[in-house]
Amino acid sequence: DDSDGPFEILQARSIIESAIAEEAARLAKPEHIALLDENLARMEAAIGDAVKMLVHDRAFHTAITDIIGNATLHRFTGHIFDRRMTPYFERLASHFEGPHTWRLALEEHAAIRNAIAQNDPAAAREAMRRHLTLSQKRFSESFGEEA
Numbered sequence: 001d002d003s004d005g006p007f008e009i010l011q012a013r014s015i016i017e018s019a020i021a022e023e024a025a026r027l028a029k030p031e032h033i034a035l036l037d038e039n040l041a042r043m044e045a046a047i048g049d050a051v052k053m054l055v056h057d058r059a060f061h062t063a064i065t066d067i068i069g070n071a072t073l074h075r076f077t078g079h080i081f082d083r084r085m086t087p088y089f090e091r092l093a094s095h096f097e098g099p100h101t102w103r104l105a106l107e108e109h110a111a112i113r114n115a116i117a118q119n120d121p122a123a124a125r126e127a128m129r130r131h132l133t134l135s136q137k138r139f140s141e142s143f144g145e146e147a
Helices: 006-027 030-045 050-068 071-082 087-096 099-117 121-146
Strands: none
Touching: 006 050, 006 071, 006 099, 006 121, 030 050, 030 099, 050 071, 050 099, 099 121
């Protein structure tokens, strides 16, 4: 189980969380969007604090899942996010995660939030896929520098 590599984790997240965002867009109500907005504001305030950013990043992804109201999906989203918290992942993250990459992630989160707020399933799916694809790209670029 511990052999999941960072790229496999990101790919799994991309496939599953894109579908979650799509479904969330069908079901989202104003109170759900208010929670996402609160989260984005917290994330923005935390730029520069890597630990807080990760906490808010995780909370954003689980909040989207919570729009669906499925406990299994909530556990999955939290669990797969937490797979990042390995020493290996943290060592790599310290090389590529900084205010610049967090700002990009925040912009990507805002695009996901907007698509969900517009109840646009296709746009939400695409915005989540784009976010996780770009995360993976940022990660692999830093990985290349590290290698």
